[in-house]
Amino acid sequence: MRPVLKYEGLGNDFVLLDGRSWPASELTPERAIALCDRHRGVGGDGVLWVLPGTDDTVRMIVLNADGSRPEMCGNGVRCVVLWAYEEKLLQGHTCTVLSDAGPRPSTLHPGVDGSVLVTVAMGVARVSPEPAEVRVPERSEPVRVSVVDLGNPHGVVFDPPEAPTLVARVEALEAFPRGVNVELVTPVGDGFRVRVHERGVGWTQACGTGACAVAAAAVQRGLAAPEAPVRVTLDGGALSITVDGATGHVRMTGPARRVFRATLA
Numbered sequence: 001m002r003p004v005l006k007y008e009g010l011g012n013d014f015v016l017l018d019g020r021s022w023p024a025s026e027l028t029p030e031r032a033i034a035l036c037d038r039h040r041g042v043g044g045d046g047v048l049w050v051l052p053g054t055d056d057t058v059r060m061i062v063l064n065a066d067g068s069r070p071e072m073c074g075n076g077v078r079c080v081v082l083w084a085y086e087e088k089l090l091q092g093h094t095c096t097v098l099s100d101a102g103p104r105p106s107t108l109h110p111g112v113d114g115s116v117l118v119t120v121a122m123g124v125a126r127v128s129p130e131p132a133e134v135r136v137p138e139r140s141e142p143v144r145v146s147v148v149d150l151g152n153p154h155g156v157v158f159d160p161p162e163a164p165t166l167v168a169r170v171e172a173l174e175a176f177p178r179g180v181n182v183e184l185v186t187p188v189g190d191g192f193r194v195r196v197h198e199r200g201v202g203w204t205q206a207c208g209t210g211a212c213a214v215a216a217a218a219v220q221r222g223l224a225a226p227e228a229p230v231r232v233t234l235d236g237g238a239l240s241i242t243v244d245g246a247t248g249h250v251r252m253t254g255p256a257r258r259v260f261r262a263t264l265a
Contacts, residue, residue, distance in 0.1 A: 004042060006259035007083065009075035011205030011236030013259070015044045016083055019051030019059070029067025036065035045201050048076050052089045059098045064200030072101035072151040074208020078118035078256040081106045086258065101151025115255050122209070122250040125150050125216035125243065132175050136163035145170055146217035150250070153180045154213035158223070160184040167197045183210045191231030192218065205236030212250045215241035
């Protein structure tokens with residue numbers, strides 16, 4: 001019997017495996033698929049494999065529910081930071097999560113009503129100067145797709161048409177040879193309302209890097225102001241994103257929560 005934990009950030013849920021109990025050699029696509037099965041496994045959008053390091057660092061590897069390995073997971077980072085704090089692995093309230101996309105310095109702080117928030121320095125969002133274009137039968141003119149790199153790929157569509165083939169057509173663009181997370185964005189009074197079709201997962205409650213990509217694309221297009229917090233509301237709740245207009249660096253603030261701790265045969 002070995003421990004497993006369940007964490008979630010805005011409904012984006014993960015099975016967390018402590019590398020001190022689960023060797024990296026056992027982190028296989030087949031195991032991720034089995035653990036994420038919502039009927040015969042623990043259930044989750046992905047697996048977070050974590051291993052404490054030195055100087056308040058934690059190594060994180062992510063496997064999606066289909067067994068694929070993404071470079072980065074913003075909601076996952078917040079969950080890992082909370083886990084490290086709850087395990088008393090940190091000297092204070094800061095932690096650097098070492099991911100396949102590079103280090104993500106993070107700070108844990110209290111939210112309202114006893115909740116926990118984590119602010120993550122998500123690195124530079126690289127937005128292509130010119131959008132890609134796709135055509136769908138439901139619209140005569142091309143649909144513009146902002147191409148954003150946050151260590152993982154994103155295709156952001158503002159004011160998307162009601163087109164059943166839209167996501168598949170964005171996924172087929174040459175700009176995304178490794179697949180893509182697709183964000184469908186509607187401006188609202190206090191920010192943006194977003195639905196995310198995540199690579200390796202499908203429609204998901206939330207995507208941290210997706211929210212960052214939306215904010216970065218909105219700043220580039222003049223739909224949001226740099227330096228000011230942008231409210232991005234996903235199916236599972238809202239994140240606050242700030243984009244540095246000069247450097248493109250992005251900061252994300254949102255909740256994380258431990259759901260349960262159990263043992264697995």
